[in-house]
Amino acid sequence: MVGHLPAEDDHGYRLYSVCAAVVDGRIVVGGGNYEEPFAQWDLASGAGRAHARPDDGGTGKTTTVRLNGRPFFISCGAYTYLWDVERTDTEPVQLHGDRDTVAGISAGTLNGRPVVVFGDCGDDRVVVWDVDTRSVFREFPCPVPVADVGLAMLDGRTRVVAAGGNRVILGDPDTGAWEWEGPIDEESIEFDEKDEEEETEDSISCMDVGVVGGRPVAVTGSEDGRVCVWSLKERRLIQGPFSPEHEGEVNAVRIADLDGHTVAVTAGQDHRVLVWDLERN
Template sequence: MTTFHPFRESRLPSRGGIDDFDLVHHDGRLLAVCADAGGAVHTWDPAADEWRHHPLDMPFRSGDGMDFTEIDAIAAVVADGRIVVGGGAQHQPFALWDLETGAVRSHARLGHAGVGRARGGALGGRPVLLAGDSSAPPRLRVWDADGGDAAEPPEFLGGFDGTGDVAVAELGGVPVVVWGQWDGTVSVWDVEKGECVRNFAEPDIAVHGVGVATVDGAERVVAAGHDVVLLGDPATGVWSSPAEEDEEADDFDETGIRCMDTGAVAGRPIAVTGTAGGRVRMWDLTELRPVAEADAHERDVHAVRVTVLDGRTVAVTGGRDGFLRLWDLDSVAYR
């Protein structure tokens, strides 16, 4: 298996850990929007290696029992030319802000649970922010980044444990949301119809990463947890069996996968995972096997994104050691 190395890295100026981050392209630049271990929000411009701290207004009143803004799950999108961020924490409901001004755009009712995972994306061309509860049983809400707080966001209920990951995707030309949970539940939701269109057979893992990929010409749902990556058929809800791991893979971090994203390298579908032990792996989804790895961070990796930067496919990883690191996936040679 190939060992790969970051080609760029930068440390959070606060020296805190990175609990989560999301990526946006704004004014021709790639920006990472990060939540640090103290609940503060920062952006990093990897091209200029510049960090900015973004103070955010408190979305709740002091009498509501919340004395400060707490964010350990964050999502970001661009709406009407402005960066909109959404976030919350295990004990704080979701809220949306204008990143530049720090003004609150919308927020959840206090009756909403805390946030387990958040993700930004485009649903049928519309910028949205997904927020999955950390509670049991959890709810998933789809927030319109253009909207105010006049309307309640669409809300879905499923599974029996907290949210491990959420993703915006298209399956069969239909915009959908994929939702993975700690009890192994993975489901696909048609937001327009407001219904679950597929429940997958529960794998014997806590799911911490979900996405979609096209593998051998067929659309597949991807899920990750423990030390495996699985492919699911959205037509049947059945998972394929993971490939047998070789001896090199036997020492895969026992604390398991905590995040995943999907993409493609030279037309070949891949996934990138991060673990609670700081390891990053790139997986060939056609063969369902890891092809490159690195002991990437000294502490947990709780967020990874695959994107294109300067014409090459890269992974961005964020660790509780306070570093963001960039990995050139195009440089990984594997057969």
């Protein structure tokens, strides 16, 4: 199945990864699964808009990013592509990595240029991709097994944020050097000593980066269900672990605005979606 939403009786089809954007007042969704290539649809009508070639294979991670104020989809199949959501007549741009190596995706602006940041779990590195030149701008050999990545503004400068194992770390994309390699506050979240040396079932599984009350933060979810909030400027735990935890791995986390409050939305393997108010102590 390529290029259209699954029918109601198509019980064997599952969208394992989904992204969305608004184009001309209409919601456009993109996604796929491990056996089907990436495709885009108009949510209201179900009409297909664009899709990857069948030989691109199954879909891993997908996400929505905004570059120069415009929405784009990123899909990870046999190759990783950047899709212009507003222009279905253009070919997608091939980026770094594939569905087996990309562990996290983020995007933003660095020195006035649009960039996409990838966490590469194949080589445990972080790659900063320059969208305009379509080339790698910077690579970071990563001291943690990469689970997710982000970009944050600290003291007027853009920093790369990576999470994995039991650490959240900060890097300077201009130099390719890590400025802070954790470890995060193990005592406050009861990490075992062995976690310092190897990835365990308590490891961070996902992360999102945002701003709460003017303070840049990272919100992390872990394989054991914990959700924590870290101050990137102060480099310490400021909230969490939240209770009740997810019963099992946290699959995704997003920071969002809900009725004027900054919240974190988490989804877990326990089939639950939880909303956490980040503005409350």
